[in-house]
Amino acid sequence: MKRNDLPDPARRRLLAGSAGMVGVGLLGAAPVVAAHNVAHWDAETDVLVVGTGAAGAAAAIFARQADAAVLMIEKADYFGGTTAKSQGGYWIPNNHLMRARGLTDERAAALRYMARLSYPELYNAADTQLGLAPDDYALIATFYDHAARVVQRLETLGALGSTFFPGGAGYEYMPDYYAALAQNEAPLGRILSPRRPDGAPGMGDEIARQFEVAVKARGIEVRFRQRAVRLVQDANGAVVGVEVADADQKTHHLRARRGVVFGTGGFIHNADLRRRFLRGPVYGGCTVPAAQGDFIPLAQAAGAQLGNMQHAWWAELVFEQAVVNSAVPMNVFVPPGDAMLQVDRTGRRYVNEKFVYNERAQLHFVWDPQRAEYRNLLTFMVYDRRVAEQFAGMFPLPPGPAPYVIEGADFQTLGAAIGARLAQLAPHTGGFALDDDFAGQLVHTVSRFNGFATSGKDADFQRGETPVEGYFHNMYRPPDQTNPSPNPTMHPLADQGPYYAIILCAGVLDTKGGPRIDTHARVLDAFGAPIPGLYGAGNCIASPAAQAYWSAGGTIGPALTFGALAGEHAAARR
Ligand SMILES: Cc1cc2nc3c(=O)[nH]c(=O)nc-3n(C[C@H](O)[C@H](O)[C@H](O)COP(=O)(O)OP(=O)(O)OC[C@H]3O[C@@H](n4cnc5c(N)ncnc54)[C@H](O)[C@@H]3O)c2cc1C
Structure with missing residues (x-):
């Protein structure tokens, strides 16, 4: 198929998103697959989730709870990505464990803290949106409004139990990174850990273990060693599936009737992207090797707008x-x-x-x-x-x-x-x-x-x-x-x-730039409109935290939250 064979909206999106385009690793192939060219779907589901880290797993579980059929694919041969390697903290303002201990974390104050750190040059406490652009403010507000709900729901579902991140040596709680900042009115209790079966706080491998159990318990199939390589779009430009390459480089087409959620991590191990986008000389990271920014060219080919590419954790x-x-x-x-x-x-x-x-x-x-x-x-x-x-x-x-x-x-x-x-x-x-x-x-x-x-x-x-x-x-x-x-x-x-x-x-x-999303974790095109059927969360998208690292757990907290929002929204799409 030639580029001109793309459905019209897809072609428009491709052109709009072509600035800074990076090689997709499929020389000679069209950047997206037109659905009418897929002769055979190797599998069909409602919501297809790509990646098994915090973002992908949360998306899969919330989509399944909303009665969608879910299929997960994973490039590596194990579940959990960098999440499984992490310390396992997740930063959740106003979480249920804080509330149970009488620790207050008011919305307005928490938003001031996040806005002050994410956009220090714009921050204005007197402004109704704290000086931020409306869509950036909306993402931070959405995080506050849903993070605690998501984590409490995971607890209720038996999918991920939480406890406070370990204190120790005179510390009851781990303090926020900017506990002393004037805008921080709730510096203790926001950082949670997975609760191991013995009740003790676990690390990232415990998040991955519990999520894998929860995914299996819900009958969600996980196909390992399957790498998403291209999106499939219909004549209206909606994303309706993914082309994957298996370990033998054979390609398969997976159909997603309601949506595709990417939770594929960042791009630190892609030397090209690292050099072109990060804001200084950066040599690598302790991220798993799979973090190669695969989502970026795929989403660009569908016309996605990139953001936050210069920043990282x-x-x-x-x-x-x-x-x-x-x-x-x-x-x-x-x-x-x-x-x-x-x-x-x-x-x-x-x-x-x-x-x-x-x-x-x-x-x-x-x-x-x-x-x-x-x-x-x-x-x-x-x-x-x-x-x-x-x-x-x-x-x-x-x-x-x-x-x-x-x-x-x-x-x-x-x-x-x-x-x-x-x-x-x-x-x-x-x-x-x-x-x-x-x-x-x-x-x-x-x-x-x-x-x-x-x-x-x-x-x-x-x-x-x-x-x-x-x-x-x-x-x-x-x-x-x-x-x-x-x-x-x-x-x-x-x-x-x-x-x-x-x-x-x-x-x-890991890095934290990629396609920009809205408050439902829908990927936005170059003009700010959602690309139908395409979602992203975690390190593969432009982080709602922008340049900030609010505290320990500041990466997994938003990954869980926006992953869950993506799963819920995709499941409800018809
Ligand atoms: C040592 C260490 C400690 C850390 N501690 C913390 C902490 O305590 N708190 C915190 O918030 N953050 C921590 N982090 C950072 C945190 O681990 C990551 O930011 C977070 O886990 C990213 O989650 P994710 O779901 O976006 O991606 P990941 O967990 O990286 O998952 C992405 C998955 O997508 C898969 N994938 C990639 N490309 C494709 C493709 N094309 N097709 C199919 N699958 C694909 C990958 O194999 C991977 O399994 C730590 C990181 C490290 C390394």
Whole structure:
């Protein structure tokens, strides 16, 4: 079929959405399949769900509860995607467990918090929509209005039990990332975890386990190793099915009478999309390898409007892992250790090392105008032997020798060793190098840091002063580790070496840009109209959170909510 054979609305959408089009991996094939060209449907269902992470599973369960026949397909050979690898927190404002404990989370206040973080440059508390564009405000409001209902319904259905995310070490609840922000009037209790059968909080694998059980219990078939490669559209431009490729690259056509919901994750492991769209140099993430942005060209071919492509759920990575494979085993969520600091290429501290990973990672995008380079393309986590020993095994501090750890007997030799390592890595960095006086400056930096550690007050970056920093530090600290300093997140570095360094770069938990959706999770075309029959939720769409990471669970909370909304709406379509 040639492009001109497309049904008219589909062709219009394709043309409208062609800016920034990326290869679909189907050279020579038309970007969408016209339904009249499908000779045989290999399966038929009401709602077809693509992807088995939080978004896809929620969509499938809610569609089935609304009496739709549901079929799920999954590119990998297991259920759960990155959700299954995650810590498993979901951020749900005004959730039923908070309410049961008398914790209030008023709508207006919660929307102020979300709007302030998602659109800081537009935020206006005096405006009825807080200064936001109407559709962006509507998505945030929809999240507040439905998140608690969705999670409570999952509980009632026996599909996903919830409990509070673990507190611990003096914390009853994990605090929100911006617990101290003036707009945060309910900083505790919004972060939930899956409740294991023994009642304890579980992680992402527990979400996936419970969802897989719930899906099976509802008779929903899951076809593994099936990759959605093209959409099927009818003569009116409605999405009526999907072409999938199986493990042998054979294609099949699956018909969806009411709608197709994508929950296929982000695009971090698609080097092309990463380079073209993300707002700075990013090397990978701990996302599962399947996160290749498959939905983006498919949706573009149907005329979808893209949004939020520059943003991601950011986190730092060990550069020497990411350079080998963008799918790193783990991100540097919190650099462990007290006698530990992060410095830039000049040997100066540039960040509060214990603050939220999403925020720290964005400092890698700072531009140096005179040198015409990313000033913090790479930065350096520096620590002493006490930290190496006491925090061993807390990633990225290895339990034993690791090739990415650079060692020096003193700061001079450490600086020289980092310089030599950077020279080896030059083909991946554009020749990024240390300042000539890196080691000399590092001596001053450590001396200043040691003074702050002794007094307990970090006059430069206020390390350890917000609630979440203490929580994070404890999370990445062996229970028997002690620090007599007045600020437990800081300790003077030893006067004598050896000292160690790990090279860090920007990465992600996953991206969060893609087709824009409306409040029913319908994918919008270039003119803002819903593309009939096409839905998306989770990291494969333009996140309702925009640039913000509201708190731990800020990715899975919206994925569950908009996944459920997609499933409900698709099931009701006739
Ligand atoms: C270590 C770690 C800890 C994290 N902790 C948290 C946390 O505590 N809280 C939080 O909110 N977030 C956390 N995250 C992020 C979170 O895991 C993700 O943002 C979230 O799970 C994404 O859900 P999703 O449903 O959008 O996608 P996924 O869970 O990634 O699911 C997408 C699925 O789609 C499949 N797929 C992709 N393409 C196709 C295709 N073409 N055809 C068929 N199937 C396809 C994939 O194989 C995958 O199974 C963490 C991430 C990591 C890596």
